[in-house]
Amino acid sequence: MNWGSLDNFLAMGGYGVYVWGSYAVTALCIAAELWLLAQRARRAERSR
Amino acid sequence: MATGSYRIEADLNGRGSLLLRYAAPQAFFPIAGKMIPWFGALAIIFAVAGLYVGFFVAPTDAQQGESYRVIFIHVPAAWMSMFLYVIMAGWAALGLILNTRLSGMMASALAPTGAMFTFIALWTGALWGKPTWGTWWVWDARLTSELILLFLYFGFIALTNAIDDPRRADRAGALLAIVGVINIPIIYFSVQWWNTLHQGASVSLTRAPSMAATMLTGMMLMALAAWMYSIATALWRVRSIIVERERDAEWVQGRKGQE
Numbered sequence: 001m002n003w004g005s006l007d008n009f010l011a012m013g014g015y016g017v018y019v020w021g022s023y024a025v026t027a028l029c030i031a032a033e034l035w036l037l038a039q040r041a042r043r044a045e046r047s048r
Numbered sequence: 049m050a051t052g053s054y055r056i057e058a059d060l061n062g063r064g065s066l067l068l069r070y071a072a073p074q075a076f077f078p079i080a081g082k083m084i085p086w087f088g089a090l091a092i093i094f095a096v097a098g099l100y101v102g103f104f105v106a107p108t109d110a111q112q113g114e115s116y117r118v119i120f121i122h123v124p125a126a127w128m129s130m131f132l133y134v135i136m137a138g139w140a141a142l143g144l145i146l147n148t149r150l151s152g153m154m155a156s157a158l159a160p161t162g163a164m165f166t167f168i169a170l171w172t173g174a175l176w177g178k179p180t181w182g183t184w185w186v187w188d189a190r191l192t193s194e195l196i197l198l199f200l201y202f203g204f205i206a207l208t209n210a211i212d213d214p215r216r217a218d219r220a221g222a223l224l225a226i227v228g229v230i231n232i233p234i235i236y237f238s239v240q241w242w243n244t245l246h247q248g249a250s251v252s253l254t255r256a257p258s259m260a261a262t263m264l265t266g267m268m269l270m271a272l273a274a275w276m277y278s279i280a281t282a283l284w285r286v287r288s289i290i291v292e293r294e295r296d297a298e299w300v301q302g303r304k305g306q307e
Contacts, residue, residue, distance in 0.1 A: 001103065001104050001105060001106060001107055001108070003104075009103075012114040012115070012117065013108065013113045013114035013115075014113070014114075015113060015114045015115035015117075015179055017175075018115055018118060018175040018176060018178060018179050019114060019115065019117050019118055019175075021175045022118045022121055022122070022171070022172040022175045022176070023121060025168070025171050025172075026121050026125070026168050026171075026172065029164050029167065029168055030164075030277070033160065033161065033164055033281060034281075036160075037281060037284050037285055037288070040285070040288045041284065041287065041288045043288075044287075044288040044291040044292050044295075045291065047291075047292075047295060
């Protein structure tokens with residue numbers, strides 16, 4: 001798959017909002033979960 | 049902690065069975081810690097490979113154009129939402145039967161990650177549904193049963209958090225988790241049992257997949273990444289749960305300042 005340009009890649013054939021909306025929210029969820037996990041681990045270590 | 053009643057679990061001299069030996073939280077804790085970076089690294093490798101194949105190798109779909117590229121998240125997330133629930137219920141059931149401490153901890157460690165994947169499946173489904181079906185949401189069998197799965201995860205988390213005694217919380221949560229398993233075949237077969245807007249499975253064990261090989265490769269790599277990610281996060285979370293629940297135990301106090 002050759003997109004030709006970054007603009008084409010970001011446009012996703014007119015479906016950019018849907019495709020990138022999916023990937024962005026997934027990335028956000030993963031980042032949030034990892035952050036919460038790190039916090040919890042730190043809290044658990046500190047409290048003992 | 050009542051060490052006496054856990055003699056079998058805590059028997060670290062190699063006389064107990066391998067399973068029971070590592071079922072002891074204090075034996076599992078360091079093993080989990082060593083495994084997390086490996087599964088984390090594998091998750092990153094599979095995700096990078098999957099995204100590369102998904103965006104730069106897999107062709108444009110003849111019918112859906114580029115909108116289909118949501119599939120590389122949507123399907124793995126939906127699979128994980130169901131797998132993790134079954135594994136969670138399996139650990140919960142094991143805890144009920146064998147009364148091992150680690151089982152309930154594993155069930156609790158899996159629930160948030162399962163809920164996250166369920167949310168992602170629903171979210172990406174909505175964003176895929178809009179351009180292909182013309183609607184974000186319909187109350188059809190597949191979508192509704194997946195939403196019920198999200199509520200089952202929330203219910204399990206809320207219930208186990210509401211009960212102070214962890215072992216009673218485990219048992220109550222286990223009952224809920226086991227009863228909720230009935231929802232999994234309903235989700236899976238919903239597209240066959242009912243007339244739904246959602247398409248049937250593109251990948252099955254009995255038929256050749258109804259998609260291009262490179263699309264399938266990208267999806268499978270992302271599914272592997274989701275598996276590795278889930279294992280890494282569950283292990284990370286269970287380590288916190290172990291410390292939270294056994295902070296007064298000698299072995300937890302003993303490793304203060306280590307690692």
